Structures are given as C-alpha cells and as structure tokens.
Amino acid sequence: MRRAAIVGTGAIATSHAEALRACGERIELVAVVDVDADRASAFASEWGVRVHPSLAALLDAEQLDVVHICTPPRSHVPLALECLAADVNVLVEKPPALSLSEIDTLIAAEHGSAGRVATVFQHRFGPAAIRLRRLAAEGVLGRSLVAKCDTLWYRGDAYFDVPWRGTWENEGGGPTMGHGIHQFDLLLSVLGPWQEIRALAARQARDVATEDVSMALVTFADGTVASVINSLLSPRETSELRFDFERATVEVEHLYGYSDEHWTVTPAPGQDEVVARWREEQSGMVSGHRCQLEAFLDALDSGETPPVTLADTRNTMEFIAALYASAFTGTVVKAGQIGPDSPFYATMEGIGAPWANAR
Incomplete structure (x- = not known):
C-alpha cells in the first residue's frame, strides 16, 4: 500500500483525505502537518493519523509516496521544492505557483529529483x-x-x-x-x-x-x-x-x-x-479529487509520469x-511571448494593475 501525507489541514484538506480513503487499499493517509498545531491535531484525530511539526520532520520520519500540498498559494512552491529534494512525489493544489518563473523553478528541480509534481486540476x-x-x-x-x-x-x-x-x-x-x-x-x-x-x-x-x-x-x-x-x-x-x-x-x-x-x-x-x-x-x-487521485495512482503503478504534469500546468x-x-x-x-524579460514572468501583476494607485 502506498503512503500519503497532507500538508495544510484547512478546508480543502478534507477533500484530499476523503479521496485517499475512497481509494481503499491502494493508498493510506498516514500523517499531516499544519502551522496551526490545534487544527492539525483536530484533523489528525478525525482521520486517525499522526501529526508532525513541520514538513522537514515529516519527510525525515515517514516513508512517503506522495505529499498533498493544501496550504495557501504562496507556500506551494517552497514546500514542493522541499519534497522534490527528498525524492517524494507531490500533488499540489491550485494555483500551483504564483508565477511562470516559479513554475520554471519547479520544472528545473523536478529534473534533478526522483519525485514528480502534479497539479490538482480535478x-x-x-x-x-x-x-x-x-x-x-x-x-x-x-x-x-x-x-x-x-x-x-x-x-x-x-x-x-x-x-x-x-x-x-x-x-x-x-x-x-x-x-x-x-x-x-x-x-x-x-x-x-x-x-x-x-x-x-x-x-x-x-x-x-x-x-x-x-x-x-x-x-x-x-x-x-x-x-x-x-x-x-x-x-x-x-x-x-x-x-x-x-x-x-x-x-x-x-x-x-x-x-x-x-x-x-x-x-x-x-x-x-x-x-x-x-x-x-x-x-x-x-468529477473531483478522487478521479484525479486514481489517475495519479494508476500512473505510479505503471511507472508513468502522474497527470497533470508541470508541462501541462505551465500551459495553463x-x-x-x-x-x-x-x-x-x-x-x-x-503564446510564447512572456519570457524572463517580461514583467509578467516573475509576477502575474506585471507592470501593476490599473487601479493600484486608487487604493
């Protein structure tokens, strides 16, 4: 049986936990992490899993096949990079990154890892x-x-x-x-x-x-x-x-x-x-997280790259x-016009929203 953990135990984490349970004996949720210790403990108690104080502690203590990243968007890429450094697969909630630059950083990191990143586009x-x-x-x-x-x-x-x-x-x-x-x-x-x-x-x-x-x-x-x-x-x-x-x-x-x-x-x-x-x-x-998770597990079982790949994600x-x-x-x-020299490559705000000075 494959082993999974969830980082971030807010509202969307329940959808991930339910999807993991619905997959039966194919995969087991074993642990969670959250910056809010009380929220993490409550979630862990509900789902019968362990709590770790940080992603680093989780990766050190558990043998994992996939980490589900369910945190606010700003932390998605740093957490995914940490998982890739540990050669662990990642299923990251939308939006997977804040910019094209961050997506390209993930792509580069994935090339040097045994882990793969898939975006939740269920x-x-x-x-x-x-x-x-x-x-x-x-x-x-x-x-x-x-x-x-x-x-x-x-x-x-x-x-x-x-x-x-x-x-x-x-x-x-x-x-x-x-x-x-x-x-x-x-x-x-x-x-x-x-x-x-x-x-x-x-x-x-x-x-x-x-x-x-x-x-x-x-x-x-x-x-x-x-x-x-x-x-x-x-x-x-x-x-x-x-x-x-x-x-x-x-x-x-x-x-x-x-x-x-x-x-x-x-x-x-x-x-x-x-x-x-x-x-x-x-x-x-x-349509929902279970459908994508089953496709994700099918890919792992067959040795293929799990959908949705970072190349697919980059297009979106x-x-x-x-x-x-x-x-x-x-x-x-x-298409193809926004490269590293574009202000919209490093941030979606680019040159700034027209209403920015009106706030």
Whole structure:
C-alpha cells in the first residue's frame, strides 16, 4: 500500500483525505502537518493519523509516496521544492505557483529529483470530460469552431477577511488565478494549444489588490475562438463550458463538480449519431479529487509520469500570465511571448494593475 501525507489541514484538506480513503487499499493517509498545531491535531484525530511539526520532520520520519500540498498559494512552491529534494512525489493544489518563473523553478528541480509534481486540476478527470476529449480526438464531433467558459461565482467582502486573500504577493491574482482556473484548464485540455489572448480585468466591487472579474477572447491554434469570464461578483453562481463543434454542441453547467447529468449534447441537423456515441458510456461519478487521485495512482503503478504534469500546468499558467498582460497593457498577447524579460514572468501583476494607485 502506498503512503500519503497532507500538508495544510484547512478546508480543502478534507477533500484530499476523503479521496485517499475512497481509494481503499491502494493508498493510506498516514500523517499531516499544519502551522496551526490545534487544527492539525483536530484533523489528525478525525482521520486517525499522526501529526508532525513541520514538513522537514515529516519527510525525515515517514516513508512517503506522495505529499498533498493544501496550504495557501504562496507556500506551494517552497514546500514542493522541499519534497522534490527528498525524492517524494507531490500533488499540489491550485494555483500551483504564483508565477511562470516559479513554475520554471519547479520544472528545473523536478529534473534533478526522483519525485514528480502534479497539479490538482480535478475537472479534467471526470468521465464526461475524458469522453469529450476522446470523441474530439477521434473526429466524431468534427472540427471545433466556437467555445465559451464562464466561472460566475460570488465571494462577499467577508471572504477576503482572510489575510492572504485578494493580494498579489500571497494569492498571485484574483478569480483568474484562484477560481476560474479549474474551468479554463478544462477548456484548454479539450481545445489544445492557445495562440493569442485579448483581455480585460477590473476591480469592480471588492476592496482587494487583485481583480474581482476578468474576461478574455482567445484564439486557439486550430482556429477555435473562445470567450472566458472569471467573476466573484455573480449572485447566481454557475460554472459553464460550451463547445460548438461542426456536428454537435457539447455543454456542461455545474458549480464545483459535475457528473454526466450536468452535460448535454445537441446534434447539428442530421448528426444524431453523435448523441448515440456520447450515450454509449454513462457514469454517475462526480468529477473531483478522487478521479484525479486514481489517475495519479494508476500512473505510479505503471511507472508513468502522474497527470497533470508541470508541462501541462505551465500551459495553463502561461494562459493566466498572458491574460493579465493583455488586460494591463491593452495589447494582444501571443503564446510564447512572456519570457524572463517580461514583467509578467516573475509576477502575474506585471507592470501593476490599473487601479493600484486608487487604493
């Protein structure tokens, strides 16, 4: 049986612990770490595991196959680097890093380690998303033409009372980094390489340093055009993706996780066989941490690199950097344009948000 530990026992840690338990005898949660000793002890008592005072102590005391990093974003990369130095695999919550520079630091460290880093982008792993990518790759749906991706959520002022929220230095960005990232990562996993972005970002209502809403128009390498909205200002919350292919429209509307019942397929005239192909496989599984963890364990068992790789993650993080760069400079930003000489490489804030001086 493989052995796992969780660093950071806040709210999201429960999802990880539940996923580990759901995997049965494949893997066991053995220990946790948290800067809040009381919180760590309460979590450990609930799940019947040991507590260690630090990641260093954990790595020294336990033989581990994977460490789940569930801490606030600013600490993700330092903790992942510590695990890689110990040759331990890492499953890190989103956002995995605060910048492209940090992602490249992780990539370099991974090259010298027996451990591997995977990012938690669990919506890639729901059965319907896997089916969609396969049918698209097989040509069943025809050419991709138009898409949209909306993360319309609501976070009131009290949400930002947590000190690290709403700041560039601790969270790395607003809803583009911490909320919409799940939906547009799924979009990118379906549509493949993006080519260029035209974007805007605004601070409409929340007293934060980051944006509270962003929008982008995206052109993909295959010619698909897409819109992306990331909002924390939307009282009717929803997460929606729509893909218009030549032979069908494929849509999903959910909030924090989907099953097959959240998806609809509308065939173009004369293309009813597309719906039949979609319905050949049905699943009641809800997209979530368990789906990704099972794929992670499958990869370890077969000696493959666990999904989502740092190369996959870098593509999504570059998309975010390009969105901010386009929004803050008022220019079109192309894939590959943001390198070490760009102000948006070391920080998503780049040259600074237009509203920075108004605070």
